[in-house]
Amino acid sequence: MRDVAVVGVGMTDFGELWGKSLRTIWAEAALAALADAEVQKIDLITIGCMSPGLFVGQEHLASLLADELGMAGTAASRVESACASGGLALRTGFAEIASGLSDTVLVTGVEKMNDVDGADATYALGTAADQEWEGFHGITFPGLYAMLARAHMQRFGTTVEQLAAVAVKNHANGLLNPHAQYHLKLTIESALASTMVADPLRLMDCSPVTDGAAALVLTTVEKAEKLAGHRPIVKISGSGLATDTISLANREDLTELKAVRLAADRAYAMAGKKPEDLDVVEVHDCFTIAEIMATEALGLFEPGKGAQAAEDGLTAIGGKIPVNTSGGLKSKGHPVGATGVAQVAEIATQLRGEAGDRQVAGAKTGLAQNMGGSGGSSIVHILEVAS
Amino acid sequence: MSVGIVGYGAFIPRRRIKLEEIAKVWGADAPSYKRGLQLHEKSVPGADEDTVTMSVEAARNAFARSGGVDPVEVGALYVGSESHPYAVKPSGTIVAEAIGATPDIHIADFEFACKAGTESMFVAQALVRAGEVKYAIGIGADTSQGAPGDALEYSAAAGAAAFIFGDDDDRNLAEILATYSWTTDTPDFWRREYMHYPRHGSRFTGEPAYFRTTMSSAKGIMEKNGLKPGDFAHAIFHQPNGKFPMRVGKKLGFTNEQLETGWLSPWLGNTYSGASPIGLTAVLDIAKPGDLVLITSFGSGAGSDSFVLRVTDRVEEVRDLAARTRPQLDENQIYVDYGTYAKLRGKIRMAE
Numbered sequence: 180m181r182d183v184a185v186v187g188v189g190m191t192d193f194g195e196l197w198g199k200s201l202r203t204i205w206a207e208a209a210l211a212a213l214a215d216a217e218v219q220k221i222d223l224i225t226i227g228c229m230s231p232g233l234f235v236g237q238e239h240l241a242s243l244l245a246d247e248l249g250m251a252g253t254a255a256s257r258v259e260s261a262c263a264s265g266g267l268a269l270r271t272g273f274a275e276i277a278s279g280l281s282d283t284v285l286v287t288g289v290e291k292m293n294d295v296d297g298a299d300a301t302y303a304l305g306t307a308a309d310q311e312w313e314g315f316h317g318i319t320f321p322g323l324y325a326m327l328a329r330a331h332m333q334r335f336g337t338t339v340e341q342l343a344a345v346a347v348k349n350h351a352n353g354l355l356n357p358h359a360q361y362h363l364k365l366t367i368e369s370a371l372a373s374t375m376v377a378d379p380l381r382l383m384d385c386s387p388v389t390d391g392a393a394a395l396v397l398t399t400v401e402k403a404e405k406l407a408g409h410r411p412i413v414k415i416s417g418s419g420l421a422t423d424t425i426s427l428a429n430r431e432d433l434t435e436l437k438a439v440r441l442a443a444d445r446a447y448a449m450a451g452k453k454p455e456d457l458d459v460v461e462v463h464d465c466f467t468i469a470e471i472m473a474t475e476a477l478g479l480f481e482p483g484k485g486a487q488a489a490e491d492g493l494t495a496i497g498g499k500i501p502v503n504t505s506g507g508l509k510s511k512g513h514p515v516g517a518t519g520v521a522q523v524a525e526i527a528t529q530l531r532g533e534a535g536d537r538q539v540a541g542a543k544t545g546l547a548q549n550m551g552g553s554g555g556s557s558i559v560h561i562l563e564v565a566s
Numbered sequence: 567m568s569v570g571i572v573g574y575g576a577f578i579p580r581r582r583i584k585l586e587e588i589a590k591v592w593g594a595d596a597p598s599y600k601r602g603l604q605l606h607e608k609s610v611p612g613a614d615e616d617t618v619t620m621s622v623e624a625a626r627n628a629f630a631r632s633g634g635v636d637p638v639e640v641g642a643l644y645v646g647s648e649s650h651p652y653a654v655k656p657s658g659t660i661v662a663e664a665i666g667a668t669p670d671i672h673i674a675d676f677e678f679a680c681k682a683g684t685e686s687m688f689v690a691q692a693l694v695r696a697g698e699v700k701y702a703i704g705i706g707a708d709t710s711q712g713a714p715g716d717a718l719e720y721s722a723a724a725g726a727a728a729f730i731f732g733d734d735d736d737r738n739l740a741e742i743l744a745t746y747s748w749t750t751d752t753p754d755f756w757r758r759e760y761m762h763y764p765r766h767g768s769r770f771t772g773e774p775a776y777f778r779t780t781m782s783s784a785k786g787i788m789e790k791n792g793l794k795p796g797d798f799a800h801a802i803f804h805q806p807n808g809k810f811p812m813r814v815g816k817k818l819g820f821t822n823e824q825l826e827t828g829w830l831s832p833w834l835g836n837t838y839s840g841a842s843p844i845g846l847t848a849v850l851d852i853a854k855p856g857d858l859v860l861i862t863s864f865g866s867g868a869g870s871d872s873f874v875l876r877v878t879d880r881v882e883e884v885r886d887l888a889a890r891t892r893p894q895l896d897e898n899q900i901y902v903d904y905g906t907y908a909k910l911r912g913k914i915r916m917a918e
Contacts, residue, residue: 195769195773196774197770197774198774293769293770296768297768297769374595374598374602375595375598553847
């Protein structure tokens with residue numbers, strides 16, 4: 180396998196982008212990444228997008244967007260794995276370069292979610308659950324994650340205050356990220372006073388509905404060395420993809436995200452890294468409980484210790500292992516198809532030392548964990564500064 | 567001679583429904599709705615109250631304060647509403663007959679979501695200013711619609727306000743110093759023919775529609791006339807709920823004291839075409855001579871009309887010649903349960 184590097188990073192502001200369409204925000208992120216990379220030739224465009232058909236009534240996205248960029252003729256493909264679509268787009272691009280099929284790939288993620296109302300957005304997202312065993316019976320994602328939270332509470336004594344601590348930390352980080360959807364200072368008290376959505380999850384335990392796009396340019400480390408200039412070269416050293424049952428009813432254990440553990444094991448093995456080697460991590464905090472369970476499944480903390488770690492500040496910037504320095508899905512926003520790409524954009528930015536006020540000092544190795552549905556799929560990437 | 571308001575009147579139905587009563591039926595969390603929308607209760611029209619009857623009541627109150635304007639001298643009458651009782655057949659003709667203003671009169675019905683009331687006022691005062699008519703009446707009235715269980719059901723309310731415009735200084739109780747409109751095609755809320763309830767673009771109705779349009783209109787009229795928020799004693803904004811008008815007022819630099827008199831929505835709900843006009847009647851009920859007043863409406867679709875008024879001495883002589891607005895809101899309420907509300911609002915399907 181050839182070594183693969185991230186040489187370009189770009190993203191739009193995340194938020195309610197009323198004045199822009201899917202193609203516009205996608206092109207904005209793609210052009211930013213291409214400008215950042217200063218590359219001329221792209222062999223392939225990959226696009227992570229969960230449900231453009233339901234959100235904006237548009238399929239056949241790969242051709243549409245290649246054309247939007249003035250690149251009709253270029254190979255392009257859209258991939259889908261629910262909210263892990265962005266991570267899958269990255270893995271696809273990584274595999275193309277590692278295998279020698281492509282030399283340079285534009286990896287993108289996009290979702291335009293605010294063109295439909297709340298009920299339609301909830302329906303579109305709900306198609307990532309097992310419709311026959313979950314969706315058709317009326318449950319939506321807040322309810323599914325509420326059940327995971329209840330199981331975690333029952334087994335490990337996790338508290339609502341510990342859930343709120345995740346949201347408070349991520350909003351504090353989001354204040355430092357100019358691209359974040361929400362710039363607000365959250366307290367434990369106000370998080371616990373927010374509207375109940377699905378007991379025990381309140382509004383401030385949930386990530387928002389967001390429009391946004393993110394993009395990366397990947398190429399071989401060999402080519403990256405010529406492009407790098409004074410910047411450190413950020414290498415993708417591990418990629419892990421795994422699945423689990425989509426429906427919670429078929430899981431053996433509701434307190435572990437097995438797909439995350441399997442994907443992480445594969446990524447760690449490929450990279451030759453251990454959890455202790457990581458300096459900065461982005462996890463898929465679609466709900467606060469998801470961040471706690473992800474940090475456990477990644478091996479950052481022992482099972483059942485993730486909630487206490489969040490409450491103790493171990494995952495804050497300056498803590499033992501900073502998690503979601505970007506603000507996470509909670510504060511930065513969660514345009515589902517873009518999320519997996521935006522997470523890696525954050526890690527690459529951190530490893531380049533370009534994260535500004537939220538920079539983790541001396542970060543050399545980072546990990547991004549993206550997840551589909553309630554853990555039915557997960558993709559983990561490990562990045563490091565190439566020596 | 568200056569063009570101004572020579573008579574004003576409001577009408578608010580006595581019936582109310584509390585937000586908790588609606589939330590209970592739909593299993594919604596009343597405290598979060600109350601906090602989120604800053605709404606406590608809303609007015610409900612009775613079985614014999616509609617846009618026409620409320621318009622007549624408001625117009626009669628306006629005549630009572632007009633110092634004896636003869637209805638036959640009224641050359642134009644406009645009713646703005648999104649709940650005209652007939653799809654085809656004017657509301658204004660019935661109102662004009664009831665107040666004795668026919669047949670030597672120009673009449674039209676206006677519709678522009680929640681802006682139709684100020685629209686009728688805008689055109690009425692312009693005809694007086696042009697010298698086409700001696701007096702003109704502009705009315706905003708609605709028995710607004712909200713689909714069962716929809717967020718709008720917590721706010722859609724009923725009420726009316728009427729204004730008689732003229733240019734005789736003896737009768738003016740508030741001069742119109744300036745007008746301004748700001749309008750774009752912004753489809754945030756609509757009801758097509760044969761649809762029973764309106765639809766809305768959810769959060770799109772907020773920042774890109776209400777806030778952008780209302781702010782632009784209010785800023786526009788102030789900039790064009792060299793005015794700033796501190797120059798006004800009172801400001802009234804369209805009030806689709808309790809929260810939006812206060813937020814827009816604060817963003818523009820107005821204080822609580824300037825905003826609270828015309829801020830009726832927490833206890834009245836959103837009377838659509840009646841909303842900011844009824845707020846203006848509440849301000850005229852207590853304003854002092856010389857006070858400058860800003861009124862800025864908003865109608866989905868989307869547009870906003872703004873007026874700058876200067877209150878004259880005459881307001882103090884006439885305000886008690888008809889029912890004031892705040893007592894209509896705060897006294898003699900009849901609280902109804904959801905079943906009664908559903909019956910009154912025609913939400914129950916009857917035998918055919």
